[in-house]
Amino acid sequence: MTSQEKKFSRKLAPQSSARMVETIYGCKWSLTVYQLLHAGVNRPGEMVRQVEGLSTKVLNQCLKRNVEFGILEKQVFNELPPRVEYQVTAFGEKFLAILAQLEALQAEIDGD
Template sequence: MGKIKETSTHFENKKMLADECSEVYAAGIIGGQWSLVICSWLTNGKMRFGELKKAIPNITERMLTMQLRKLEKHRILTRTVYAEVPPRVEYELTEIGYELKPIITQLEQWGERHKNLDIK
């Protein structure tokens, strides 16, 4: 699925809804499996790219990079580059990002209670 063009009606509707509804805005940032799982791992502390990739084996490097950039853009995490050889880069949740910890915990608990329900 491609990126939504900023001139499309769908894009405008999505943007208006996010502007009016804080829940939709928040879900747009952390929604989706990858952003949420990245934030979940980072609630335990700083991690390097390779550590995140190892912790989330089904994510491609490209997708991990894209999600990390998105979360950094929204100030959910910070990226720190150390001037070493080889270069070392660490990702860490910001104060805003750490505010997600109880929400992630509640989602986990809710998921545990409901994932085995037989929905038909």
């Protein structure tokens, strides 16, 4: 190898995971939804009742996005009235651990 040859190529951020983190942090309700799920609130109607300012429409958009990313899983029960519950997937647990590390890093930056 001559000294003219480049040893490293440009490093790029992982596209899918970077977009996922940006989308989740960009949604002002995703972190609240994770907090609700951790507290055992897994039905959309109860989530709306528990959080002031959270509308059904916005919650459904947030939940749909999280299901598409594979962070949450939607379980539909064949009952009347219809019942839907959400839970964190195994992948979601890993993702939430990364978010917790980002939060800890931010606290360290802030000097807390």
